[in-house]
Amino acid sequence: MIELQGLTKRYGDRTAVDHLTFTVRPGVVTGFLGPNGAGKSTTMRMLLGLDAPTSGDVRIDGKHYAQLSEPLKHIGALLDAKSIHGGRTAYDHLLCIAQSNRIPTRRVGEVLETVGLSAVARKRSKGFSLGMGQRLGIAAALLGDPEILMFDEPVNGLDPEGIHWIRNLMKGLAAQGRTVFVSSHLMSEMALTAEHLIVIGRGRLLADTSMADFIEKNSRSFVRLRSPQPERLRDVLTAAGHTVVSTGDGAFEITGKDAAELGELAAQHQLVLHELSPQRASLEEAFMQLTAESVEYHAHGAVTPGASVPVPAAPAQQGWQHGGPPPTAPPPQQQPPQGGGQQWGSQWRNPGSGKGR
Numbered sequence: 303m304i305e306l307q308g309l310t311k312r313y314g315d316r317t318a319v320d321h322l323t324f325t326v327r328p329g330v331v332t333g334f335l336g337p338n339g340a341g342k343s344t345t346m347r348m349l350l351g352l353d354a355p356t357s358g359d360v361r362i363d364g365k366h367y368a369q370l371s372e373p374l375k376h377i378g379a380l381l382d383a384k385s386i387h388g389g390r391t392a393y394d395h396l397l398c399i400a401q402s403n404r405i406p407t408r409r410v411g412e413v414l415e416t417v418g419l420s421a422v423a424r425k426r427s428k429g430f431s432l433g434m435g436q437r438l439g440i441a442a443a444l445l446g447d448p449e450i451l452m453f454d455e456p457v458n459g460l461d462p463e464g465i466h467w468i469r470n471l472m473k474g475l476a477a478q479g480r481t482v483f484v485s486s487h488l489m490s491e492m493a494l495t496a497e498h499l500i501v502i503g504r505g506r507l508l509a510d511t512s513m514a515d516f517i518e519k520n521s522r523s524f525v526r527l528r529s530p531q532p533e534r535l536r537d538v539l540t541a542a543g544h545t546v547v548s549t550g551d552g553a554f555e556i557t558g559k560d561a562a563e564l565g566e567l568a569a570q571h572q573l574v575l576h577e578l579s580p581q582r583a584s585l586e587e588a589f590m591q592l593t594a595e596s597v598e599y600h601a602h603g604a605v606t607p608g609a610s611v612p613v614p615a616a617p618a619q620q621g622w623q624h625g626g627p628p629p630t631a632p633p634p635q636q637q638p639p640q641g642g643g644q645q646w647g648s649q650w651r652n653p654g655s656g657k658g659r
């Protein structure tokens with residue numbers, strides 16, 4: 303279980319994470335959503351002790367990350383698949399992590415098999431595609447057989463087969479009773495994978511709910527009806543007290559009613575229907591609806607009033623993969639200048655840099 307209590311992170315005058323309180327429970331895949339710059343990666347980094355909270359608390363099975371005696375046996379994470387020593391083979395990369403974390407060597411072969419990299423285990427990872435790198439990062443997360451798994455954009459760079467594979471992997475891990483916490487911008491994929499959602503915008507919690515509730519509450523569901531006798535259908539629906547909305551294509555929309563009820567009403571009046579379809583918004587529509595106010599980076603240079611202005615892409619910073627070699631302190635020029643956190647932060651991780659997007 304992962305528990306956040308009032309977790310806050312400020313960089314200069316920029317609040318990246320703002321009093322986040324939520325719990326990620328075992329047994330289901332929990333999706334972590336938010337527009338670019340919402341604070342997802344910062345939250346995940348604090349969870350792993352890679353960033354110190356300004357205030358608040360985050361615990362893994364009741365302990366701070368630093369208090370876990372063998373952390374990789376509690377939590378496995380994929381934060382940045384690119385932060386792998388390219389000169390090492392996939393096998394050696396995992397062996398190095400296993401040996402430095404008192405994990406049996408046999409696990410290396412097992413996880414390589416799980417992620418489908420056994421055939422390239424002795425190849426240097428610098429020749430790996432983005433998708434292979436993701437698989438290697440996932441293998442490292444699985445190495446300690448942890449009860450908690452956290453993946454930041456795991457499907458990034460994966461082909462359809464890879465996406466299908468990771469979907470099943472995450473569901474399978476949750477079905478084993480593990481805690482699976484995953485961020486993704488691929489809404490269609492998230493809709494198929496996650497049962498529970500945590501949504502943040504500008505560092506704040508916007509929703510902590512089941513997938514079904516989230517879509518239900520943040521989108522309109524309605525029934526579409528089409529008939530070769532549109533005038534009569536409209537009269538019947540109106541007489542029954544329904545608010546009828548005409549669409550451009552000759553259909554009608556009725557909000558908040560059951561398709562069966564409307565179909566029976568049409569049958570009672572011997573009306574022929576060519577369409578009677580319940581319409582449910584997608585996760586993507588619901589997400590856009592909920593986070594519309596929180597989106598900082600818009601296309602065509604349009605920026606929400608009060609939001610920070612995106613700056614030209616800076617080179618991606620070298621990240622640290624959880625479980626890999628320990629992180630080194632960033633060089634001095636990567637430190638945020640005093641009082642200039644907002645602009646500096648944008649350079650550090652502006653849209654398109656950093657995660658291969």
Ligand SMILES: Nc1ncnc2c1ncn2[C@@H]1O[C@H](COP(=O)(O)OP(=O)(O)OP(=O)(O)O)[C@@H](O)[C@H]1O
Pocket residue numbers: 313316317318336337338339340341342343344345638643646647648649650651652653657
């Ligand atoms: N080390 C840092 N120093 C200063 N600002 C930072 C730092 N890391 C992140 N930020 C800023 O904090 C905010 C949240 O960033 P974060 O990377 O956590 O968002 P995110 O939700 O993961 O975004 P994305 O979906 O684009 O990956 C952003 O405005 C970012 O510029």
